[in-house]
Amino acid sequence: MAIDEPGSAPTGENSLACTVTFGRSSFVGRSLVSALLKSGRWTVRIADPLPLPDPSADPLLSGSIRSGRASYFQVGLRDSSQLRHAVAGSVVVFHVAPPAVLSPPLPPSDFYRLYTETVQGAKNLIAACRACGVRRLVHTGSADVVFDGVHGIDGGDESLRYPDKFEGVLSELMAQVEILVFNANGRDGLSTCVLRPSNPFGPGDSSFLPFLVAAARLGLAKFIIGTGKNMCDFTYVENVAHANICAEQALRSESTSVAGKPIFITNHQPVELWDFISNILEGLGYQSRPTIHLPVKLVLLVVVLANKVREKLGFGIPSSPLFTPAITYTLSCTRTFNCSAAKRLIGYSPIISLELLIYCCGEMKGRHLHISFHLICCFTGSSFLEELLSHQLPKSYCWLQSFSLSMALYLHPCRFGFNLEKMSSSYFQVSESTVRQSFITMASLWNKVVSVLKLLAQGDDWNVFFKAAGFLYVVKLLLPFPLSALIGVGLTCLFSLFIIYEQCEEEVDKLVSTASAGIRKLKERMVANLPSFLVTYLQELKN
Structure with a gap:
């Protein structure tokens, strides 16, 4: 598969040329590229810092490149000269925000690289658009730019201002990118607008679904932070792609005043956050729903203290994105938005509803695909599951799906000569005497x-x-020493001692008894040689 030479003219009759930034590394960008190619009205240029994907990974993209309906430019937004080649000849540029998790990951402490990937990259892209005569620029950012990380948002609209203090570094940088896009509107014939999708999710998501899976694996899926009644807006990724196309059409028609304005994008269906999380976890095979409520202030106190202890003691444990004050507030606050402006200004309405997604997941679950969930993940990882849930299973994995399902259904325990009986509930009951003895032991230790x-x-x-x-x-x-190293050395020594004692039990017992006798004799000799007043003092201490 060949990559088009920089500056080559787009091909295709009656098609418009467009450029999509981060059309591979961002799951929103990948969905937008697929939507543009499927429409048949666009010649798509993809500008992405990652290399061209394998043809089998994306048949639609590889076929479009072969037919001349798409071209791929491996270029980062920091490279101004190559960026101009990527957008040359395009009438519109869809600027998708860089993913929060790049390769390699960029932590919030690496401010310089975050700034160059977001703000400086946006400056270079706007300059390239103006230099190459691009007519329209649609930027897809995030609704997080109006969230301060503490106070909830109930039905917020485009009149919301940027907070005095942002939730995090990335949100602040995204707000700076928006300001650059707004300021570029009307200069050198360039029309711009900004889309703010709320919590986008879907196939290829590298943040929301992995976050839930990581929390569930740590046993945190049973806890609810706060009341559990906080509402949130989510946006399916194909709806975000559809909103980009609607925004471009609105900018082209010039019949509405969308130019230079922000637009919130959602699924128009606010849901209870914890109910939504429970449904996703159940679809992934985790049967226990969150039921234990934890006060927000208590969770914040534990998170802050844990981070302080980690920083001060320096056990070598990296900070976890699961345990931050920002995540605590995000999971306990209401965040809903009014999308009437999206319908009025760009004619946007969701093309895929949450009911349809839930129905599709129910159909998938009805085919017993959840039986082999853990086995499939062991072989293929979470990305395979995302493709499976999105009905976009690659052909190269079809044999594994059939094999896994067949084995899971066929290998019943009775095939091995025994049956697994259902355990009685009495096995899980704790007697009153056991509980009493536990508290007595704890009180004794405390005393x-x-x-x-x-x-x-x-x-x-x-x-x-x-x-x-x-x-x-x-x-x-x-x-x-790092805590992980101490635990590893301790476990290694412990298991080594068990193995040595099992193999040489008699010899070890003789060695211990001989050493004990030698220590007693040495102690008696040392005490015999001590002055009399010290011997008297030691006897008094012993009594």
């Missing part, structure tokens, strides 16, 4: 700790003092 602390405070028991000092010294020696 023992308090007693030791009192002895240390009085300063009379040197035995306790030296034990505490030795313990603290050992802890000080271990603190510089």
Whole structure:
């Protein structure tokens, strides 16, 4: 598959040339490229920093490149000269925001690279559009630019201003990109507008679905932060692509005043966030729905303290995106938007509703595809599952699907000579005596700790003092090492001791008894050589 030379003219009769940025690395960009190619009215240029995908991974794109209806430019937005070649000859540029997780991932601390990928890249793209005579620029950003990370938004519209303090670095940079796009409107004949989709999701999503799966694997799927009644707007990725096409048509017709304005894009169906999450997790095979409510302030306190301890002690544990104050507020706040402007200005209405998505997932589940979910993920990863749920299963995996389903249905436990009986609920009951004994043990441990602390405070028991000092010294020696390394060494030594003892039990017992006898004799000799007043003092301490 050949990549078109920079600056080559688009081909195809009665077709308009357009350029899509991040048409491969962003799942929104991939969906937009597919929608443009399927319409048959566009010659699509893709400008992306990643190399051209394998032909089998995207048959539509590879076929369009062979027929001349698409061209691929491996170029980043930081390269101004190559960027001008990519947009030359296009009448419209669809600027999809770079994905929050690039390859390699860009953490919020890497501000310079985030800035160059977003703000500086947008500056270069706008300059290329003006230099090459591009007529229209549609930028797809995010509704997060109006969210301060703390206060909820209920039915927000385009009159909302940017917050005084943004949710995170990426949201602030996205807001700067929007301002650049607004300021470019009307200059050198360029018309611009900004789309703000709320929580886009769909095939190829590398943030929302993996986030839920990671939380579920950590056992966090049973918890609800806050009341669980907060509403949120989600937008299916194909609806975002459809909104881009509607915005371009509105800019071209000039019959509406959409130029230079932001437009919120949603599915027009606000849902309870935790109910939506529960439905997704059930579709992925996690049977337990979130039922345990946690106060928002309590979760925030735990998150802040955990991050502080990690930063101060430096155990070598990287910060997790699951445990941040921003995520806590996002999962507990209401975030809904009024999309009447999208219908009035660009004629947008969702082409795929949430009911249709739920129905499709129900049909898929009805075919027992959920039986082999864990087995399939072990072989193919989460990206395969996303394609499976979106009815876009590659042909190269069809054999694996059939094989996995057949094996899951055929290998019944009775085939191996035994049956798995249903366990009685009594196995999971905890008796009152067991609970009472557990609390008594905890109280005893607490009293023992308090007693030791009192002895240390009085300063009379040197035995306790030296034990505490030795313990603290050992802890000080271990603190510089990463926690993961200490756990690994500890488990290795523990299992090694078990294996050695199992293989040489008699020899180990003899060695332990001999060492104990030697230590006792050494102790007796040392005590015999001590002055009499020390012997008397040690006997008093012992009594």
